[in-house]
Amino acid sequence: MKTKNNLSWKIAGEAGFGIKSAGMMFGKIFMRTGYEIFDYTEYPSLVRGGHNVFQLMVDVRPVNSVTKNVDVLVALNQNTITENLSDLCKDGVLVYDSDVIKVSAPKLKQNHVHGIGIPLSTIAKDAGGELMRNVVAIGATLALVGQSLTVANKVIRETFKHKGVKVVNNNIKALKAGFEYVKQNYKEDFICELPNLDKKDNILISANESLALGALAGGLNFYVAYPMTPSSSILHYLAKVAQKTGTVVKHAEDEIAVVNMALGAAHAGARAMVGTSGGGLALMSEALGLVSLTETPLVMVNVQRAGPATGIPTWTEQGDLQFMLHAAPGDFPRMVIAPGDAQEAFDLGAEALNLAETYQLPVIILSDKLIAEGNTTVKRFKTNKVKINRGKLLTQAQLNKMKKYLRYKVTEDGVSPRSLPGMKKGLFIANSDEHNEYGFSWESSENRIKQVDKRNRKLETFAKVMPDPLVYGNPKAKKTVVFWGSNKGAILDSYVQLPENIKKKIRVMQLQYLWPFPKKFVSRILQGSKDVLLVENNSNSQLGNLIAQETGIQIKKKLLKYDGRPFYREEIISALKKF
Amino acid sequence: MKIKDFETSYKPTWCPGCGNFGIWIALKNALVELGLKPEQVLMVHGIGCSSNGANFTRAYSWHSLHGRPVPTAVGAKLANKDLTVIALSGDGDAYGEGMSHFIHAIRGNANITYITHDNKMYSLTTGQASPTSNKGFKTKSTPDGLIEKAANPMSLALAAGGTFVARSFSGNAVHLKDTIKAAITHKGFSLVDAFQPCVTFNKLNTFKWYFDRLYNINEQEGYNAQDVEQAYKASLVWGNKIPYGIFYQKARDTYGSNLPQLKGTALIKRKVQVRNIDQLTKEFA
Numbered sequence: 001m002k003t004k005n006n007l008s009w010k011i012a013g014e015a016g017f018g019i020k021s022a023g024m025m026f027g028k029i030f031m032r033t034g035y036e037i038f039d040y041t042e043y044p045s046l047v048r049g050g051h052n053v054f055q056l057m058v059d060v061r062p063v064n065s066v067t068k069n070v071d072v073l074v075a076l077n078q079n080t081i082t083e084n085l086s087d088l089c090k091d092g093v094l095v096y097d098s099d100v101i102k103v104s105a106p107k108l109k110q111n112h113v114h115g116i117g118i119p120l121s122t123i124a125k126d127a128g129g130e131l132m133r134n135v136v137a138i139g140a141t142l143a144l145v146g147q148s149l150t151v152a153n154k155v156i157r158e159t160f161k162h163k164g165v166k167v168v169n170n171n172i173k174a175l176k177a178g179f180e181y182v183k184q185n186y187k188e189d190f191i192c193e194l195p196n197l198d199k200k201d202n203i204l205i206s207a208n209e210s211l212a213l214g215a216l217a218g219g220l221n222f223y224v225a226y227p228m229t230p231s232s233s234i235l236h237y238l239a240k241v242a243q244k245t246g247t248v249v250k251h252a253e254d255e256i257a258v259v260n261m262a263l264g265a266a267h268a269g270a271r272a273m274v275g276t277s278g279g280g281l282a283l284m285s286e287a288l289g290l291v292s293l294t295e296t297p298l299v300m301v302n303v304q305r306a307g308p309a310t311g312i313p314t315w316t317e318q319g320d321l322q323f324m325l326h327a328a329p330g331d332f333p334r335m336v337i338a339p340g341d342a343q344e345a346f347d348l349g350a351e352a353l354n355l356a357e358t359y360q361l362p363v364i365i366l367s368d369k370l371i372a373e374g375n376t377t378v379k380r381f382k383t384n385k386v387k388i389n390r391g392k393l394l395t396q397a398q399l400n401k402m403k404k405y406l407r408y409k410v411t412e413d414g415v416s417p418r419s420l421p422g423m424k425k426g427l428f429i430a431n432s433d434e435h436n437e438y439g440f441s442w443e444s445s446e447n448r449i450k451q452v453d454k455r456n457r458k459l460e461t462f463a464k465v466m467p468d469p470l471v472y473g474n475p476k477a478k479k480t481v482v483f484w485g486s487n488k489g490a491i492l493d494s495y496v497q498l499p500e501n502i503k504k505k506i507r508v509m510q511l512q513y514l515w516p517f518p519k520k521f522v523s524r525i526l527q528g529s530k531d532v533l534l535v536e537n538n539s540n541s542q543l544g545n546l547i548a549q550e551t552g553i554q555i556k557k558k559l560l561k562y563d564g565r566p567f568y569r570e571e572i573i574s575a576l577k578k579f
Numbered sequence: 580m581k582i583k584d585f586e587t588s589y590k591p592t593w594c595p596g597c598g599n600f601g602i603w604i605a606l607k608n609a610l611v612e613l614g615l616k617p618e619q620v621l622m623v624h625g626i627g628c629s630s631n632g633a634n635f636t637r638a639y640s641w642h643s644l645h646g647r648p649v650p651t652a653v654g655a656k657l658a659n660k661d662l663t664v665i666a667l668s669g670d671g672d673a674y675g676e677g678m679s680h681f682i683h684a685i686r687g688n689a690n691i692t693y694i695t696h697d698n699k700m701y702s703l704t705t706g707q708a709s710p711t712s713n714k715g716f717k718t719k720s721t722p723d724g725l726i727e728k729a730a731n732p733m734s735l736a737l738a739a740g741g742t743f744v745a746r747s748f749s750g751n752a753v754h755l756k757d758t759i760k761a762a763i764t765h766k767g768f769s770l771v772d773a774f775q776p777c778v779t780f781n782k783l784n785t786f787k788w789y790f791d792r793l794y795n796i797n798e799q800e801g802y803n804a805q806d807v808e809q810a811y812k813a814s815l816v817w818g819n820k821i822p823y824g825i826f827y828q829k830a831r832d833t834y835g836s837n838l839p840q841l842k843g844t845a846l847i848k849r850k851v852q853v854r855n856i857d858q859l860t861k862e863f864a
Contacts, residue, residue: 203863213859219851222658241859246840246849248657253683257650260643260680264623264654267641268662269847272654290644380860386853420847421621421639421655422662429633429640432626440589441634441642 004192006059007145008067011137012084013076016048022134023054025155026141027375030058031204032151034197037377038063038489040370040566045229045313051079060197061496064341064376064489068568072144074137075101076120088113095140097121097133116140116186123177128170135171139178144186146193149179201380207345207371207486208233210378211301214349215273216245217383222270224250224262226280229313230369231303234275255283259300263287266296267430269393269420271353275301278320279310281327288328288362292455294430295408295416297356297363297391304368306564315564316369318485318537322545324364325515331452333459335359336515338366340488343378344512345371350386358391359458360415366514368537370566371486392417399425406437410450414457459516468521470510477507479579480529482555484511484543487535487567494572502577511543517550526553533557533579537566580616582607589634598775598786599629601749602696603636605773606665608752609759615663623652625668625677628703629696629775632667646676653689657835659845660690663763670697674710674730685739687834688767694759695732695770696749698777699784706780716783732772733814733826737807742831743769744810746823748793749776750786754823761825767833774823789821796822804828 009026013019020041027037038057044050055070057063069089075081075096081103088094090112096103098117108115118140120133127136135156142152156175160168182191205213212234215223225235235251242249248265252258258274266272276284281302291298302324306317324336335355339345348365356363394417399405407428409416416437419426429439434451436442473495483491491508498506509525511518526532526547534544534555539562544555559575561567585607593599610620620638624630626645633642639662643651652666673681673695684691700718701707707720710730717724736744743765747755755773762769774793776786796802796813799822803809810827835841 201864203860205863209863213856216854216859217856219854221846221849221851222654224654243840245854245859246846248838248840248846250654250657252650253679256647257680257683260647260650261654263643264641264651264656265658266654267651268621268655268658270654270658271851272658287644287647294641380864381856383853383856388851388853390851420659422618422659424618427617427637427639429642431633431640431642432644433642439640440587441631 002192003195005195006057006063007072007194008055008057008070009072009074009141010053010055010070010084010087011074011076011134012051012053012080014048015043015046015050015052017052017076018131018134019052019054019076021159022138023056024375025159026138027056027204028155029142029152031202031377032155032199033147034199035059035194036062036202037204037375038065039375040066041373043314051083053084058194060195062377063493065493065569066566068570072141074141076133076137077101085111085113093144095137095144116182118178118181120178123181124174127174127177132171132174135174136178139175140182143179143182144191146191149175202377203380204375204377205342206233206373206375207339207342207367208303208373209237210342210381211339211345211349211365211367212237213381214346215299215353216241216247217381217386218350218353219271219388220247220273220353222248222262222265222272223275224252224258224272225275226252226255226258228277228280230305230372231275231277231280231301233373234301234303255280256286259284259287262298263291263296266298267294267421271357273299273301273353275303277303277305278307278323281320281323285327288334289330289332290432291362292332292334293432295360295455296430297360299352299356299363299365301365301367303372304366312564314369316486316537316566317562317564318368318542320366321484321514321542324366325546333361333455334515335361335363335462336366337363337513338485338511339371340485340510340512341371342376346381348512354387354389355462357393358389358415359462360391360418361458366485368486371489391415394419394423394426396423399423407439408435408437408451408454410437410454413461414454415461463516466513466516466518469518470512471525472508472510473506474504475507477505478528478530479506479533480525480531481506481508481533481535481576482511482543482547483508483535484514487537490567490569490572491535494569494576497569497573498576506576506579514546517546519550522547523551523553526551531557531579533559533575535559535567535572538562580611580614582611584617585610585637587635587637591635592631593628594779596778597628598698598749598777599632599696601752602629602694602755602773602775603632605749605752605755606694606759607636608756609763612756613760613763620663620665621655623648623655623664623666625672627669627672627701629669630667630672646672647680648672649677649680649684649693652691653684653687653834656689656691657841657846659847660835660841661845664691665763666691666693668695670695670699670711671701671709674732678710682735682739685736685741685768685770688740688742688831689834690766690768692759692762692769692771695772696775697732697772698775698781700777700781702777702780713783731814732770734811736770737811737814737827741770741827742767742829743825744827745770745825746772746774748774748789748823750789754795758825765828767831792819792821793823794820796824796826
C-alpha cells in the first residue's frame with residue numbers, strides 16, 4: 001500500500017444531496033486527525049437541482065488552494081460523470097453510486113482512472129434513508145485512504161446530535177456500511193494510506209467567520225447587513241452569537257439602510273461594521289462620502305463575487321478593487337485593505353476597527369468568495385496580539401477641561417478630537433454639507449481648502465506607519481510575483497512545490513494595504529526586479545492599473561483569470577516555471 | 580433650559596412666513612417643557628429646506644443624505660438608548676427617497692420620533708411635486724398636473740404597524756408642541772406629520788387652505804385613538820374637512836426592548852475591550 005501526504009477529494013451531485021455537509025464532515029474528520037484542510041465549493045444560485053461540487057484538499061502541510069485534478073471523485077449522480085470525470089488525475093479513483101450511475105469500463109480506462117461502484121443509495125436506504133448516501137460515501141473514502149472510523153463516528157455524532165438519537169445512529173450505521181463495503185470488496189493497489197499525524201490545536205474556518213471573530217475580538221458591537229452571497233455567512237455567524245457577545249446585529253431592509261443605520265450607531269459611539277458584496281456596496285456607496293465627510297469611523301466589508309450586475313453570483317473574482325478605490329462622488333479619503341486568507345481576515349477584522357476609529361474614516365475590507373466561503377485549517381485564534389485603539393475619542397473629563405471644543409478642528413495630523421452625542425460640552429453638527437470646525441455649513445473658499453486638506457492629511461499620517469507589503473520567497477530575487485487577496489493560497493502553495501533552483505530566483509509580493517498605496521515600497525521592489533508577473537482574478541488587471549497609476553511602472557507579464565474559478569495550483573506552477 | 584439654549588448663533592434661512600418656523604418653535608418649546616438638555620438630544624436631519632435647521636437648532640445634530648435620516652436615527656438609538664433621538668425631514672425626504680425606510684422603521688418600532696415637515700412639495704429645489712402633492716397639482720416637474728394620487732402618511736404608517744401616528748399643523752403651535760411632546764414621550768416609533776405651508780412655491784396649500792379644513796380629531800366625540808379601525812377610517816378623510824391630531828397610539832415592544840443584549844447599560848457606555856473568543860472558537864475545532 002502506498003503512502004500519500006495529501007489527498008484531493010471531490011464530491012458532486014445535485015443541490016439538496018448534502019454535498020456541502022458531507023464535505024464539511026469529511027474536512028472535520030481529517031482536521032481532527034491532525035491534517036491541514038482547504039475546501040472549495042461550486043454551486044449555482046438555487047436551492048434544489050443544479051450541479052453542486054465540493055472539493056477538499058487534505059495535506060500534512062498547510063494548504064490554502066485547490067488543484068484542478070483530484071485523487072478521489074465521489075459521484076452521486078450521472079451528471080458528475082459528464083462534468084467531473086476529467087477532473088480525476090491519472091490513477092485517480094472514481095467512487096460512484098452504482099444504483100443510479102452507469103459508467104463503462106472502457107471509459108474509465110480511457111481516462112486512466114479506477115472505478116469503485118458502490119450501491120450508495122441501497123446501502124443508505126438499508127441504514128435508514130437514501131439521503132445518507134453522502135455519509136456512506138464518506139465511510140467508503142475513509143476505507144480507501146486507510147483511515148479508521150474512530151474520529152468519523154465522533155464527528156457524525158456531533159453533526160447530527162440536534163436531530164436526535166435515531167438520526168445519529170442511522171448515520172453511524174451508514175458510515176460503517178460504506179467503510180465495510182470497500183474493505184470487503186476492494187483490495188486493489190490504488191488504495192493508499194495517509195500517515196498518522198499528531199493532533200494540532202487547529203480550527204477549520206472560513207475567512208468570513210474569521211473576519212467576524214476578529215472583529216468581535218476587536219470590540220465590534222454593532223453589525224448591520226442585508227443578505228448577499230458570498231458575504232451572508234458573516235451576518236449569519238454574528239447573528240447567531242449576538243446575544244452571547246452583547247452585539248447588536250441587524251438585518252436591515254436594504255444596503256442603503258444598512259450603511260446609514262451603522263453610521264448612526266458609529267456616530268453614537270459604537271464599533272460598527274457593515275458587510276455585503278459588490279452590488280450591495282454599490283448601494284452603500286451613496287453614503288460612503290458621508291462617512292468620510294462626517295469623519296465617522298466605519299468598517300465596510302465587500303466580499304467580492306463575479307459581477308457585473310448579477311454576474312455569476314456564486315463564483316469568485318477580484319473585480320471590485322478599482323470600484324472600491326473610486327466608489328461615491330467627490331474627493332475624499334478612505335482606506336482599502338485586502339486579507340489573503342482566514343488568518344489575515346481575523347487580524348484585519350480586528351485592526352480595521354482600530355483604523356476606522358483612529359483615522360475617523362471608512363475602512364473597506366476587500367475579500368472574495370474563494371476564501372470567504374472556503375474553510376481552511378488555522379491555528380486556533382488567539383487574542384494576545386489584538387489591541388483596542390479608539391483614537392482621539394474624548395472622555396467627559398477631557399471635554400470638561402477644554403475651553404472650546406471643535407469637532408472638526410484643523411490639526412497637523414488631520415485627525416480631530418471626537419466627542420459623542422450625550423456628552424456635555426461636546427456639541428457639534430455631523431454635517432453632510434462642507435462645514436467649519438464646529439460643523440456648521442460653510443462654503444467659503446478658505447474653509448473648504450482647510451477642511452479638505454485636513455481630511456486628506458489623515459492618509460498621509462497613516463502612510464507613515466502603515467505596514468509594508470509582505471514579501472515571501474527569496475527577498476533578494478530579481479523575479480517578482482505581485483498579487484493581492486485570496487490568490488495568496490494558490491501562489492504560496494505552488495511556490496513551495498517548485499524545484500529549489502526556481503524557488504531561489506523568485507520572490508512574491510502581497511499587497512494587503514491597497515489604499516493609501518504603499519508607493520515607496522512597491523516602487524523599490526519593482527525597480528529592483530528584472531521581471532515581474534502580476535496575478536489577478538479579473539480581466540483588466542486592476543491592481544496592475546493601480547500600480548501603474550501610483551508608480552508609473554507598467555507590469556507587462558500578467559496571469560489573469562476571470563471565469564469565476566480560482567487559480568488552480570497547476571496553473572500557477574506552470575506559469576512560475578516559465579517565468 | 581430656555582428656548583435660547585436650543586438655538587445656535589446661526590439664523591434660520593427659511594423664507595419669511597415659512598411654515599417651518601412654526602415647527603421649529605413648537606419643537607424647541609416641547610424640548611424645554613420636557614426638561615431636556617441640548618446634549619441629551621440627537622437630531623437627525625434629512626436634506627431639504629426643513630433640514631437646514633441642523634444649523635440653527637442647538638443639539639447634537641446629524642445632517643444626513645436626502646431620504647436617509649430614519650435608519651441613521653434608528654442606529655443611533657440602538658447604540659445609545661439614553662439619547663432622545665429625533666429625525667426631521669421634509670415630505671420628499673420622508674415619502675419619496677426615504678419611503679421604504681419609513682415603512683420598515685415603523686415595523687421595527689424603534690424608540691425614535693420622526694417629524695416630517697410636510698409642505699406637499701419640493702421647495703429647496705425650487706418647486707416640484709412631492710409624494711404628498713395633491714393629484715392634478717401643477718408644478719415645474721408636472722406642468723400638466725400631477726398624475727399620481729397623493730401618498731397618505733397616516734394610512735401608510737397605520738398599515739405598517741405604527742404605534743404613534745399623528746398629524747399636526749405649523750399654524751397651531753400649541754397643538755404641534757403638545758403633539759411633539761407626546762411623540763417624544765411615547766415608547767416606540769412616533770410619527771408627527773406636520774403640515775407646513777410653503778409660502779414661496781405652494782400657492783394651493785396655504786395657511787388659509789389648512790385653517791379652512793383642519794379639525795381636531797381628538798376633540799370628536801367618541802373618537803378612540805386606541806382603535807386602529809377608527810384611525811384607519813379617519814386617515815382616509817380628505818377634502819373639505821381634514822382631520823389632525825393623534826390618530827392612533829398604542830403600546831408595543833420597541834426594537835431595542837426586544838434585544839436581550841441591550842438590557843441594562845446603553846451599548847456605547849459599556850467598556851470596549853478585547854473580547855475573549857475562546858468559547859466561540861470551540862465550534863470550529
